[in-house]
Amino acid sequence: MKSTVRNSWAVWVVGLLVYLVAVFHRSSLAVAGLAATERFDISASQLATFTMLQLVVYAGMQVPVGLLVDRFGSRSVLLVGTLLMTCAQAGFAVAESYPAALAARVFVGMGDAMTFICVLRLVSSWFPARRIPLVTQLTGTLGQLGAVVAAVPMTWALGHLGWTKAYLVAASVGVVLAVAILVVLHDSPAHRNLRGPALSLTAVRASLAASWAHPGTRLGFWMHFTTQFSATALSLLWGYPFFVKGELQSSSTAGLLLTAMVLSVMAAGPTLGWLVGNHPWHRSTMVLVIVSSIVAVWTVVLAWPGHAPTPVLVLLVIVVGVGGPASMIGFDVGRTSNPKERFASASGIINQGGFIASLVLVIAIGLVLDWRTPGSGTDYTPSAFRWAMATQYVLWAIGLSQVFRFRKQARRVINRGELEESARAPA
Numbered sequence: 047m048k049s050t051v052r053n054s055w056a057v058w059v060v061g062l063l064v065y066l067v068a069v070f071h072r073s074s075l076a077v078a079g080l081a082a083t084e085r086f087d088i089s090a091s092q093l094a095t096f097t098m099l100q101l102v103v104y105a106g107m108q109v110p111v112g113l114l115v116d117r118f119g120s121r122s123v124l125l126v127g128t129l130l131m132t133c134a135q136a137g138f139a140v141a142e143s144y145p146a147a148l149a150a151r152v153f154v155g156m157g158d159a160m161t162f163i164c165v166l167r168l169v170s171s172w173f174p175a176r177r178i179p180l181v182t183q184l185t186g187t188l189g190q191l192g193a194v195v196a197a198v199p200m201t202w203a204l205g206h207l208g209w210t211k212a213y214l215v216a217a218s219v220g221v222v223l224a225v226a227i228l229v230v231l232h233d234s235p236a237h238r239n240l241r242g243p244a245l246s247l248t249a250v251r252a253s254l255a256a257s258w259a260h261p262g263t264r265l266g267f268w269m270h271f272t273t274q275f276s277a278t279a280l281s282l283l284w285g286y287p288f289f290v291k292g293e294l295q296s297s298s299t300a301g302l303l304l305t306a307m308v309l310s311v312m313a314a315g316p317t318l319g320w321l322v323g324n325h326p327w328h329r330s331t332m333v334l335v336i337v338s339s340i341v342a343v344w345t346v347v348l349a350w351p352g353h354a355p356t357p358v359l360v361l362l363v364i365v366v367g368v369g370g371p372a373s374m375i376g377f378d379v380g381r382t383s384n385p386k387e388r389f390a391s392a393s394g395i396i397n398q399g400g401f402i403a404s405l406v407l408v409i410a411i412g413l414v415l416d417w418r419t420p421g422s423g424t425d426y427t428p429s430a431f432r433w434a435m436a437t438q439y440v441l442w443a444i445g446l447s448q449v450f451r452f453r454k455q456a457r458r459v460i461n462r463g464e465l466e467e468s469a470r471a472p473a
């Protein structure tokens with residue numbers, strides 16, 4: 047028993063490191079924007095295409111990856127994903143043209159997409175039910191440190207080593223991780239590789255239909271959809287320009303605001319993990335309260351005459367940051383609503399939600415900014431940013447109404463006593 051406990055943490059640490067490196071790779075372009083525009087001789091919108099492409103590939107891969115994980119197990123899929131990311135990032139290091147760089151980012155996105163669901167499934171196979179919500183939150187939370195590593199050391203590496211060496215060093219971490227996966231990871235305490243039934247078209251259809259038919263999976267999807275897009279759009283692309291041009295903050299304050307958002311994620315993750323583990327019946331209420339708070343703070347910022355004072359913006363990033371960990375509640379609802387053999391494909395369905403919403407928002411903000419800015423330049427005004435950020439209300443309206451709808455349906459089919467009992471069970 048003791049050695050299983052020890053192994054479970056060793057397995058988790060390796061899975062977490064792979065996820066952290068995936069977050070690092072996905073964020074590593076954010077600090078290299080200027081260098082990328084020079085190296086590939088591209089415009090700001092061509093640079094934004096990298097981010098959009100990555101989100102499209104990530105979201106599009108979720109269901110296939112979920113099916114692959116249920117079929118071949120986390121260990122195999124995680125290994126392939128890590129090798130793919132490593133080769134793609136090495137390709138990005140040596141790419142000299144824009145099309146070659148875009149192709150490399152597509153494969154980085156594919157490898158990245160193969161990571162998170164594998165780690166979620168490892169957690170659910172290795173930990174007792176009552177610990178899963180907390181360990182899942184710790185995974186999501188600590189994984190975001192990859193973005194911090196991408197910001198500071200990567201900026202240093204780009205400045206001191208140059209583009210090719212910086213990205214090659216980043217890619218080389220994947221080789222070490224691949225060895226760690228091979229040596230340490232087992233799919234479950236009893237199986238090194240846990241294979242599911244063969245994938246035929248009929249079986250795939252039946253499995254996805256069964257997952258989607260459960261209102262808990264749909265509730266999880268809409269929870270994920272509604273909670274994280276605001277934080278993702280700010281951190282991946284629009285946060286910095288919004289704070290600088292829309293709210294007239296200095297560039298260092300904008301950087302600090304984005305860092306405060308990461309700190310908020312770090313603080314909220316474990317707290318939500320504990321709350322979800324102890325009050326599983328109230329998971330949708332937690333999401334509703336968090337999203338309502340996000341909507342309320344955004345409304346204060348957008349309605350503020352002139353630009354909002356810095357403390358209000360600090361409050362904004364703290365509350366919006368909680369949306370990241372809140373999205374993880376969706377996976378927990380998916381986990382308790384589906385049998386183990388469908389866990390990964392249900393997680394894949396759910397994980398699409400937040401990334402589809404983020405992609406739509408990233409594009410909508412760009413389009414509205416262009417629409418509200420005279421001429422063809424990118425000299426966006428505070429008023430243009432207000433219009434652009436207000437597009438979030440459409441996504442909140444859709445997401446919240448769906449969360450209400452499927453919460454009602456899910457509560458009809460989920461047995462509260464059993465749910466709370468299983469959350470307390472030792473294994």
Ligand SMILES: N[C@@H](Cc1c[nH]cn1)C(=O)NCC(=O)O
Pocket residue numbers: 162186187190274311315370371373374397400
């Ligand atoms: N919402 C994120 C994870 C997260 C946790 N805390 C802040 N963000 C999510 O869905 N992650 C999937 C991934 O691949 O990152």
